[in-house]
Amino acid sequence: MNTVFKKSTAGREGVWPAEPKSSPADLLPAGLLRQTGAGLPSLSELDVVRHFTGLSKRNYGVDGNFYPLGSCTMKYNPKFAETVAALPGFTRLHPVLPQLGGAGRLCQGALEVMYETERLLCELCGMEAFTLHPMAGAHGELTGVMIIAAYHKDKGNKKTKIIVPDSAHGTNPASAAIAGFEVVNLPSKDGIVDPEELAKVLDDSVAGMMMTCPNTLGLFEKNLPKIVEMLRSVDALLYYDGANLNAIMGKMRVGDAGFDVVHLNLHKTFATPHGGGGPGSGPVGVSQRLVPYLPISRVEKLEDGQFFLNYDFPKSIGYVAPFYGNFGVVLKAYAYILRLGGAGLTRATECAVLAANYLRKRLDKTLEVPFDRVCMHEFVASACNLGECHVRALDIAKALLDRGYHAPTIYFPLIVKEALMFEPTETESLDTLDQFADDLIDIIEKSKADPAYATGAPRTLPVTRLDETRAARSMELTDDL
Amino acid sequence: MPYVPHTPEDIRRMLEVIGAPDVASLFDEIPAALRPKSFALPAGKSEMDVLAHMETLANKNTCGQVSFLGAGFYDHHIPAAVDALSMRSEFYTAYTPYQPEASQGTLQAIFEYQTAVTRLTGLAYANASVYDGGSALFEAAMMAVRHTNRRKLIVCEAVSPIYRVMLASYTSNLHLTLVTIPHKNGCCDLGALQNALDADTAAVIVQNPNFFGTIADFTALFDAARAAGVVSVMSVYPVLQSVLKSPGEMGADVAVAEGQSLGLPLSFGGPYLGVMTCNKALVRQMPGRMVGRTVDGEGRTGFVLTLQAREQHIRRQKATSNICSNQALCALRALLYLCLVGQEGLTRTAGLCIERAHYAAGRLTAIDGVTLLSGSAPFGNEFALSLPVNAYQVIDKLTARGYVPGFPLGRYYPGLENALLVACTEKTTNEQIGIFAEMLRGVLA
Numbered sequence: 031m032n033t034v035f036k037k038s039t040a041g042r043e044g045v046w047p048a049e050p051k052s053s054p055a056d057l058l059p060a061g062l063l064r065q066t067g068a069g070l071p072s073l074s075e076l077d078v079v080r081h082f083t084g085l086s087k088r089n090y091g092v093d094g095n096f097y098p099l100g101s102c103t104m105k106y107n108p109k110f111a112e113t114v115a116a117l118p119g120f121t122r123l124h125p126v127l128p129q130l131g132g133a134g135r136l137c138q139g140a141l142e143v144m145y146e147t148e149r150l151l152c153e154l155c156g157m158e159a160f161t162l163h164p165m166a167g168a169h170g171e172l173t174g175v176m177i178i179a180a181y182h183k184d185k186g187n188k189k190t191k192i193i194v195p196d197s198a199h200g201t202n203p204a205s206a207a208i209a210g211f212e213v214v215n216l217p218s219k220d221g222i223v224d225p226e227e228l229a230k231v232l233d234d235s236v237a238g239m240m241m242t243c244p245n246t247l248g249l250f251e252k253n254l255p256k257i258v259e260m261l262r263s264v265d266a267l268l269y270y271d272g273a274n275l276n277a278i279m280g281k282m283r284v285g286d287a288g289f290d291v292v293h294l295n296l297h298k299t300f301a302t303p304h305g306g307g308g309p310g311s312g313p314v315g316v317s318q319r320l321v322p323y324l325p326i327s328r329v330e331k332l333e334d335g336q337f338f339l340n341y342d343f344p345k346s347i348g349y350v351a352p353f354y355g356n357f358g359v360v361l362k363a364y365a366y367i368l369r370l371g372g373a374g375l376t377r378a379t380e381c382a383v384l385a386a387n388y389l390r391k392r393l394d395k396t397l398e399v400p401f402d403r404v405c406m407h408e409f410v411a412s413a414c415n416l417g418e419c420h421v422r423a424l425d426i427a428k429a430l431l432d433r434g435y436h437a438p439t440i441y442f443p444l445i446v447k448e449a450l451m452f453e454p455t456e457t458e459s460l461d462t463l464d465q466f467a468d469d470l471i472d473i474i475e476k477s478k479a480d481p482a483y484a485t486g487a488p489r490t491l492p493v494t495r496l497d498e499t500r501a502a503r504s505m506e507l508t509d510d511l
Numbered sequence: 512m513p514y515v516p517h518t519p520e521d522i523r524r525m526l527e528v529i530g531a532p533d534v535a536s537l538f539d540e541i542p543a544a545l546r547p548k549s550f551a552l553p554a555g556k557s558e559m560d561v562l563a564h565m566e567t568l569a570n571k572n573t574c575g576q577v578s579f580l581g582a583g584f585y586d587h588h589i590p591a592a593v594d595a596l597s598m599r600s601e602f603y604t605a606y607t608p609y610q611p612e613a614s615q616g617t618l619q620a621i622f623e624y625q626t627a628v629t630r631l632t633g634l635a636y637a638n639a640s641v642y643d644g645g646s647a648l649f650e651a652a653m654m655a656v657r658h659t660n661r662r663k664l665i666v667c668e669a670v671s672p673i674y675r676v677m678l679a680s681y682t683s684n685l686h687l688t689l690v691t692i693p694h695k696n697g698c699c700d701l702g703a704l705q706n707a708l709d710a711d712t713a714a715v716i717v718q719n720p721n722f723f724g725t726i727a728d729f730t731a732l733f734d735a736a737r738a739a740g741v742v743s744v745m746s747v748y749p750v751l752q753s754v755l756k757s758p759g760e761m762g763a764d765v766a767v768a769e770g771q772s773l774g775l776p777l778s779f780g781g782p783y784l785g786v787m788t789c790n791k792a793l794v795r796q797m798p799g800r801m802v803g804r805t806v807d808g809e810g811r812t813g814f815v816l817t818l819q820a821r822e823q824h825i826r827r828q829k830a831t832s833n834i835c836s837n838q839a840l841c842a843l844r845a846l847l848y849l850c851l852v853g854q855e856g857l858t859r860t861a862g863l864c865i866e867r868a869h870y871a872a873g874r875l876t877a878i879d880g881v882t883l884l885s886g887s888a889p890f891g892n893e894f895a896l897s898l899p900v901n902a903y904q905v906i907d908k909l910t911a912r913g914y915v916p917g918f919p920l921g922r923y924y925p926g927l928e929n930a931l932l933v934a935c936t937e938k939t940t941n942e943q944i945g946i947f948a949e950m951l952r953g954v955l956a
Binding site: 031033034035038042043044045046047048049050051052053054057058059061062063064065067068069070071072073075078079081082083085086087088089090091092093094095097099102104105106107108110112113114115116117118119120121122123124125126127129130131132135136137138139140142143150153154156165166167168169171172176179200201203204205206207208209210211213250252254255278280281282283286287301303304305306307308309310325347348349350351352353354355356357358359361365367368369370371372373374375376377378380381383384385387388391392404427428431436437439456457458459460488491492493494495496497498500501502504505506507508509510511 | 528534540564568595607613615616676753754756783801803828832837843849850854907
């Protein structure tokens with residue numbers, strides 16, 4: 031499809047406001063004004079509607095396609111949550127209102143949503159307090175690691191390192207580095223963290239360790255109690271990457287298990303849509319001893335039931351967001367939690383784990399499953415056994431696209447070769463899981479007979495495989511380059 | 512259970528295939544010691560009941576006021592088609608476009624967004640966006656640190672204090688020096704900024720219009736910065752970029768913006784949009800996602816995420832940033848907004864904002880004792896008033912009467928307790944401005 035800029039026709043009227051009576055040149059010195067126009071397109075409303083409706087048809091989304099993308103928890107996003115986030119009483123609220131002194135009374139409903147969401151997340155995770163400010167999972171990680179840094183600084187500890195297992199998301203080491211720490215990579219054994227390996231890298235210079243549990247192989251870290259004990263012995267803090275929280279709701283609480291910091295991905299576990307890559311929301315929960323370091327501001331409830339924002343936390347890490355995080359996303363997650371309740375969230379976890387294990391059993395005779403035991407909400411298979419017919423994980427992924435499925439996550443985690451990571455989620459029916467398994471098995475059968483079946487895929491989409499090397503070399507990042 | 516489709520019969524069949532006696536047994540690996548000590552969440556509710564509850568909460572907010580609040584976040588008209596198109600579920604229920612063949616819609620939209628924002632700032636390259644304007648400013652500073660291998664950041668005090676406090680938090684563990692150059696009556700002190708540039712300086716960071724609303728030409732400062740090997744970073748207000756001299760025209764290296772004003776509701780602080788653009792020399796330091804144009808096997812044009820070698824899944828702790836997402840849906844909304852209003856619509860919008868603000872400044876400074884903090888300095892859609900009383904007093908009195916008159920600058924600038932920051936948009940009417948002026952005259956009398 032041509033870009034929207036190529037469809038521009040000079041003089042065509044869009045959604046214009048009334049014409050001003052003056053020109054900026056009448057009110058501002060000429061030297062402060064642009065010499066030439068900004069080059070935005072001139073289109074009718076229908077031109078724009080056609081163009082973007084056309085683009086939308088060139089996308090897979092959860093509403094139209096099963097999306098078993100491992101580690102991303104692509105569950106169905108209930109429609110009523112969008113209705114909630116679009117209520118004018120929320121969308122029209124200016125974020126500085128609470129800074130206007132008595133005007134905090136103008137946004138009591140919004141403050142109550144924040145307060146109640148924090149309380150619900152605390153109970154769900156067994157943490158002492160939450161902040162809703164981080165605007166994505168990786169942002170939550172950064173906030174969490176900054177809190178760890180502030181804790182040690184305050185105690186006068188000289189800590190320079192953060193341990194990250196090799197099965198962790200790539201953002202974990204990046205977040206630790208941005209917060210000023212040296213990253214120590216920890217190799218796993220049998221797919222999980224091994225206390226003996228941990229002992230080799232653990233010393234007084236370790237500030238903390240970042241864990242994903244269940245980890246990115248979908249395996250529960252059963253040495254967790256031992257790991258907690260080891261870290262405590264050197265006053266190192268344990269960080270829980272909540273990317274996989276959908277596996278444990280109602281079954282384990284992060285705080286009870288001994289974690290000091292946790293970030294959640296509201297856009298995964300709590301069904302807020304991913305929006306093609308954002309906005310997300312990555313609230314951070316902490317244990318009692320880390321509460322003083324949470325970001326500013328924090329919502330509090332007065333005895334008379336009124337809510338207000340407290341900005342007075344001298345030990346805080348400061349501000350990680352301009353205001354209170356992605357409030358519009360928090361609204362959707364809050365509504366989702368209220369809708370499901372404790373029993374519904376537990377049921378979501380149970381059925382997510384059930385579906386993952388079912389799909390694992392349906393596929394483990396066709397694909398290699400390196401750790402073929404009970405998994406949690408996702409599992410990792412490998413396409414290594416297809417190597418002799420020259421079919422790779424990437425090819426299987428592309429062939430699935432032709433059948434109308436989004437592909438699983440591929441080539442992650444890095445510790446499994448030719449990895450295919452499946453996370454079906456609790457919202458997909460048995461029929462969908464069966465049809466998917468049948469299709470995947472059929473693809474593999476056909477590819478074994480004729481590798482071109484997979485290596486030539488996809489064939490039914492607007493484009494076939496794209497030349498990524500050329501994109502990186504030519505760097506055409508805009509229509510003008 | 513809502514949204515979980517499995518019937519008891521489905522569950523029985525699934526367990527049989529798995530070879531597990533019951534669902535509980537799937538969680539056997541979680542030791543008893545790690546089981547929840549409490550899980551006292553409320554019982555679930557029907558959709559109707561949750562909606563009713565949320566409407567009650569929404570109604571506890573008061574949104575009917577006439578508002579002159581801005582401070583970097585503005586209430587502009589959002590064309591209806593922005594909502595209609597961005598709410599197509601093919602866009603909003605998609606994930607990050609890791610499978611490009613099944614994500615051409617998202618990818619092309621981001622490519623077009625990148626094009627639109629580079630045209631606004633006049634710099635050649637853009638990323639797919641970051642969280643918000645403040646994160647964008649921090650990331651721009653870090654681009655400069657990596658590019659120059661220097662560790663001092665010079666920041667004008669008239670850059671939004673909301674962003675400067677974020678910059679202070681983010682840089683606190685990174686062994687960077689932040690030098691803040693005081694503003695002069697709400698204007699950037701160009702001479703002092705220029706004098707502060709030295710061989711240790713990574714970046715000079717300014718904002719236009721600045722937090723006080725005043726507008727300047729930074730060309731000479733950026734020339735001096737280039738001569739000193741310093742990266743010039745400029746934060747802008749995208750709506751006014753349709754008429755104001757662009758960062759590119761002034762010679763900036765990196766331009767960032769809060770994109771909220773482009774089709775995103777205020778929504779109490781988010782989700783917003785961090786716009787980032789830069790020139791060619793800095794593009795490999797750009798964090799986050801970028802979409803590039805390429806071709807498929809048949810020579811057809813297509814779009815992919817590109818330059819991923821900078822990112823965490825490959826570089827891990829050596830990545831340019833820990834940011835691995837963008838605000839794709841917000842970027843889509845900004846693109847839709849810019850396409851719907853178009854060149855003429857955005858120019859008119861900027862013109863109306865400036866015109867209304869100048870009308871308001873005239874009406875308000877006609878009141879005895881009320882002056883412009885920055886005197887005759889040029890301003891756009893926002894300006895700072897010097898009042899004869901504490902700004903909070905005025906805010907309290909007018910807010911009680913349905914008018915939120917502006918933002919109290921004393922909150923961030925000690926000594927400016929009597930200063931009020933007033934913003935207008937194309938939605939502000941001259942009649943509202945008149946009533947505001949009469950109310951202010953009344954409370955000051």
